Amino acid sequence: MLPEIVQLAPDFWQIYRDLRLEALATDPHAFAVTHQKELATTEAQWRAFIGNMWFAKMDEEVVGMIGLLHNPALPCKHRASVISFWVKPSHRGQGIGTALVRHMQDVARSRGYRKLDLNVAITQGAAIALYEKLGFQRVGVLHDHVQFDGIFLDSVVMEWLALEATMPNVAL
Numbered sequence: 001m002l003p004e005i006v007q008l009a010p011d012f013w014q015i016y017r018d019l020r021l022e023a024l025a026t027d028p029h030a031f032a033v034t035h036q037k038e039l040a041t042t043e044a045q046w047r048a049f050i051g052n053m054w055f056a057k058m059d060e061e062v063v064g065m066i067g068l069l070h071n072p073a074l075p076c077k078h079r080a081s082v083i084s085f086w087v088k089p090s091h092r093g094q095g096i097g098t099a100l101v102r103h104m105q106d107v108a109r110s111r112g113y114r115k116l117d118l119n120v121a122i123t124q125g126a127a128i129a130l131y132e133k134l135g136f137q138r139v140g141v142l143h144d145h146v147q148f149d150g151i152f153l154d155s156v157v158m159e160w161l162a163l164e165a166t167m168p169n170v171a172l
Contacts, residue, residue, distance in 0.1 A: 001058070002095060002099055003056035003057055003058050003063065003064070003095075003096050003099050003100075004056070004057045004058075005054050005055070005056055005057075005099060005100060005103040006054065006055055006057055007050075007051070007053065007054055007055070008050055008053070008055055008062075009050075010047040010048075010050055010051070011047075012050070013043060013046035013047045013050055014046075015055075015062055016046055016049075016050050016053060016055075016065070017041070017046050019055070019062055019065055019086075020038060020065070020084070021035060021038060021039070022088070023065070023084075023086040024038055026088075026089060027086065027124075028148060029121050029123050029124075029146075029148055029153060030086065030120075030121055030123075030124050030127070031084070032119075032145075032146050034148070052067045052068055052069060052083075053065055053066070053067045053084065054066050054067070054068075054100065054103055054104070054107075056087065056091075056096045056099060056100055058091065058094075058096070063087060063088045063090075063091040063096060064086060064087035064088065064091065064096045064097065064100055065084055065085070065086055065100070066082065066083075066084065066085045066086075066100040066101065066103070066104055067082070067083040067084040067085075068080050068081070068082060068083070068104055068107060068108075068116075069081045069083055070111075070113070078113060078114040078115070079113055079114060079115045079116065079117060080108060080111075080113050080116055080117075081116070081117050081118060082101070082104055082116050082117070082118040083118070085097070085100065085101070085118075085127065087100070092126075097127075097130050098130065098133075098134065101130065101131065101134050102134065104116060105134065105135075105160065105162065108160075108162040109162055113162050114161065114162055115159050115160060115161050115162055116136075116159065116160045116162060117157070117158065117159040117160075118131070118136070118157075118158050118159075119142060119145065119155040119156070119157055119158075120155060120156050120158065121145075121146065121153050121154075121155055121156075122141075122153055122154040122155065122156055123153060128156055128158075131158050131160075132158075134160070135160050135161075136158040136159065136160045137158060137159060137160070138156055138157070138158055139157050139158060139159050140156075140157040141154050141155070141156055141157065142154060142155040142157060
């Protein structure tokens, strides 16, 4: 059974907050922010950011999330960044992560974005494998990109081309 992928209205900010805090507690090295830092996020901030997020629901339970950030400034308007991807451990291996990422790819196409990019912690092998399975390619490594309790972790930079090139590539 495939999940329903939905956006939640700002009034459902607590569902988003609870899922995000669970993600940070469960997989702290998967994100570039700490659980402690996120606890300080205000209701207004949760309400403002929920519009960038999509959620996977199974039997009315929210079991996963993925976000998309887009900068409409002219030099960057052709791309968006995938953020905050996470699926509850109890629901992994059921195609939920695949459904979330494919949904972001569909959103990118529908909005005319040329590509999606993301950073993923080197420790997140399953996420990296999923992204690669869905057409993302590794394009670099950010060394010592995040630090947790004195431990530095690299991040893999990945991208997915959403549309055929509509503008010429210019090498600098």
